Amino acid sequence: MVLSQPFMAWGGYWAIPAVVLLAFVSLFFYRCVFYPMYLSPLRYASRAPLSASFSPFLSFLLGPFSGQFLAVTKGEAGIIQDDWLERYAKDKGVVRVLGPAWTERLVVFNPDIWRKILVEGHDNYIKPRTWRNPLKIFLGEGIFTVGSPECHTVLRKMINPAFSLINLASQTDRFYEVAEALVDAVAEQIEPAQSSTGCVLSVYPWMSRAALDIICSFAYSHYPKALRDQHSELAMALRTSFSAQNGWKQLILTIVISIPGLGSFLKSEPGWRTVEFITALIPQSPLSDLFDLFVSVMKSAAITRRIAKDIMDRERPDSLGLTSKWQTGSVIAVMENDLERDKADSYRFKISEDLVMGQIVSLMVAGYGPTSSSMSWTLYFLAANKDAQERLRQEVRSATANNSRPEYQTIKSLKWLDCVIMESLRILPGIPDVYLEANTTEHVAGMLIPKGTVLYFPVRAVNTSKSVWGPDAEEYRPERWLNRPAGLNVRDSFQSFFSGSHGCAGKTLAIMELKIVIAKLITNFEFDLAYEGQVPKLTYAFVMIPKDDMPLRVRRLQDTGCSE
């Protein structure tokens, strides 16, 4: 009664919603107009207006809550960023956008600033908290999710030797083994009656199984043989997790797992074991797709973590540390070597079992996701550019005429193969955007970047920038790698593997496996588009994947007999 008296005095209970509305409008005005214009430390950067992402009405309605987030996730990765680059970044090479709940983000296009942040100031930038926490449910604590720059550097140093060219080159047989199994698996999909016409095959699921087999056989001695086992638990779990990472699904999952306490529970061992137990009992719900999605994603995350734990338990040295069962040269073997007691004790954090397990899952996911997409898109581009495909077949055939498993140096020296793959990675990078958060306040190229600012690196937009790559930047022209535009600095303008201390640790491995797999496929099959006018259908996600599983017409080349 007492509380309501002032409102009554102002004209009855209508005053309550009126006050709430007034508070909201004031907050909106402050956050969306006054703060960004007059107070924000980022006010030197031009702002991309919300109207660039929605119709004016929707911008007014949704903008305050979602910022440009919904526009970024609902569209095709890289397209809206191209618009920002063209229209708003000209002056300083950076653009200010809004993330959810009015958080300002800085989109960085300028290669000089990019280099200064990533290469020179690497310790000062970490993965954003809002990104790390939900991801921990799937990956645990590992290279993608650790908060401390020191821990990240140590984890990075531990795995780097395993990805060295020398170590990789000594293991090419593993890649050939999988590539040949892939050739056999694809050949089995073509019925004898289809030998002249070929059949339309969704290539992405096959590429993802091949990528999974390669990373697991290389990094651990766990070889899921996902290409041969249609019911591979791990392959199915990863596929489910990846399918839930786009647009609204990602948003809803993020909100649910941000419920205080839920995230920590789900990522703990009792948590994921409970989830696996309970989700196995839940039948598919006929009522709610969303509920099914949540259950299947949680179940998949739990399965992946259980398999990672099995790998760790089975293969780590016995309790006395006497007999290491890690496969020689494997990522985890190299990491384990670095875990000698005296070294580990000198770190300011504990290299716990959780951390080793998180690394196992992180490498599995990192090696699986973008590589599967890149293999699929390379095949798409070859199907759409038959001359490039034929030229590649001739090149690979002459290099493999006397040896069906040439050493990596030979594969590496194939110029056209290199052009074909680099061009595909440039136009459709597996990871289209990268986010980092400033861990300290500093000036970069004369601009103030306050601690906590989320920086957004639009990889795809930079890779296809017309001012750098020329007016045909968005066209697939592998020959551009033979005659690169004058003054082009590939290190700055090709960012598919990102750069600096957060750049891809598996770049050499990825390029090597792409080359071996594509070389094997192209000498055994001919690829055509599945239908006229086919274009890649991309989902926006952490990893860009083909929405339609990338159907292509595949015909076995008769003159090869068996897999070359």
Ligand code: HEM
């Ligand atoms: C074509 C395939 C690949 C592409 C395009 C790619 C691209 C990238 C990009 C852009 C990043 C930075 C992501 C971020 O920080 O948000 C990254 C990070 C990483 N990638 Fe790759 N990647 C590929 C394959 C691989 C493979 C096969 C591995 C092997 C395990 C791998 C391991 C990693 C790791 C460990 C990181 C984290 C680096 C760090 O934060 O220190 N990647 N990759």
